[in-house]
Amino acid sequence: MADRRLNCLGEACPIPLVKTQHEMGKMKDGDLLIVDIDHSCAINHIPGWARAAGYNCEVEETGENRWEIHIKRPFKKET
Amino acid sequence: MEKKHEQYDVVIIGGGAAGLSAGIYAGRAGLKTLIIEKTLIGGLANNANEISNYPGFPEEISGEELMKLFKKQAEKFGVKFKLTDVKKVDLIPEDKTVETFSNIYHARAVIVASGGQPRLTGAAGEERFLYGRGISFCATCDADHYIGKHVLIVGSGDAAIEEGIFLTRFTDQVTVSVMHSEGVMDAGRIVQAQALANPKMKFRWNTVVDSFVGKEELTAVVLKNIKTGELSPVEVDGCFLFIGYEPDTELFKEQLPMTADGYLVTDEQMQTGVPGVFAAGDVRQKFIRQVSTAVGDGAIAGAGAEKHIYVKDGKAVCVE
């Protein structure tokens, strides 16, 4: 299990999503990716994509217009 | 992984206008209140670029600004927020549970304010272009990607036509795919007239989407004429779908009464029929789905939750 961090501060959609997809492609079962974002559009796109892809996804609001998106690759795909 | 258990008086599912309004009432009544939201606090109204019919804002306000104010007011009354999706609920027992990926929340009362999701066309290729790859549901959010470009709008209701007119401020051309015969739209008359008079708006009557085409990003939408069956590709830089909404009620099947199309049925007090479970906002079967009506529902549901619970020896108990 490993945690990775992806900094997408200052980046507008769809860049954070494209980078997240790329990063998740390199992850193993049980790994956690934390994405830092400050564009609200990514809050709509990234969790939507991640959940549809079968990952678990939660968001922490870390400040005014700043979020951490936590995406976990499950050991077995949950539904 | 062990899930963490937490106790609340009221758990509200959905942080749109209805959930926030319910939160303000429950929080102000001194109840320990949690709002769980799976995307952005503010819900669907975040997509509205101008709200001119919500009383108190005669100068118009963007949906996002208005929702920030709602949130601030809820926070003032001590409402807590958690940004994650609810995966499972058990609403029938007195000790109700609402489960997320890492937590199990226990509550005396649950308010369902989960609104709805934009409807998809179901056409070939659609999945590939969702989430910022060319198919969008929010003109305010995405308009600036399309400066000087060509976009297609699917739908002819108020949202479709109003958002189309808004997009002409940025784009070179807006083509609207309408499934009805020439000149027939579902939008109100005033907006229709504005759209028809707008030189940047073109209409493709009698059409529905056949497929979405492109490599990484969307480059064309193939429209099908429903009268002749003829297929015609329209080259576009982006496409906006405004073909209605579906209520987000999958989680509540077999626990709460709903209509055939999935809207939750309540009485005038927003009660679902299951003691301590209320529904508010767009998710309900009702006459008009607006911010103002969502706020009204939320107020009633929040007050209803307060009536359902009373505090005894510093502990919240349910009224029998």
Ligand SMILES: Cc1cc2nc3c(=O)[nH]c(=O)nc-3n(C[C@H](O)[C@H](O)[C@H](O)COP(=O)(O)OP(=O)(O)OC[C@H]3O[C@@H](n4cnc5c(N)ncnc54)[C@H](O)[C@@H]3O)c2cc1C
């Ligand atoms: C383009 C557009 C323009 C509009 N313009 C206006 C206008 O000018 N005036 C007006 O009054 N109304 C307008 N509306 C309508 C208005 O936005 C809605 O009526 C209002 O947002 C309904 O609020 P709600 O809280 O019931 O639902 P929503 O705003 O849909 O909120 C529901 C929330 O629940 C969340 N949710 C759902 N399921 C879960 C789950 N399992 N776990 C966690 N969270 C969940 C969703 O993510 C969502 O944020 C407009 C709508 C659109 C799309």
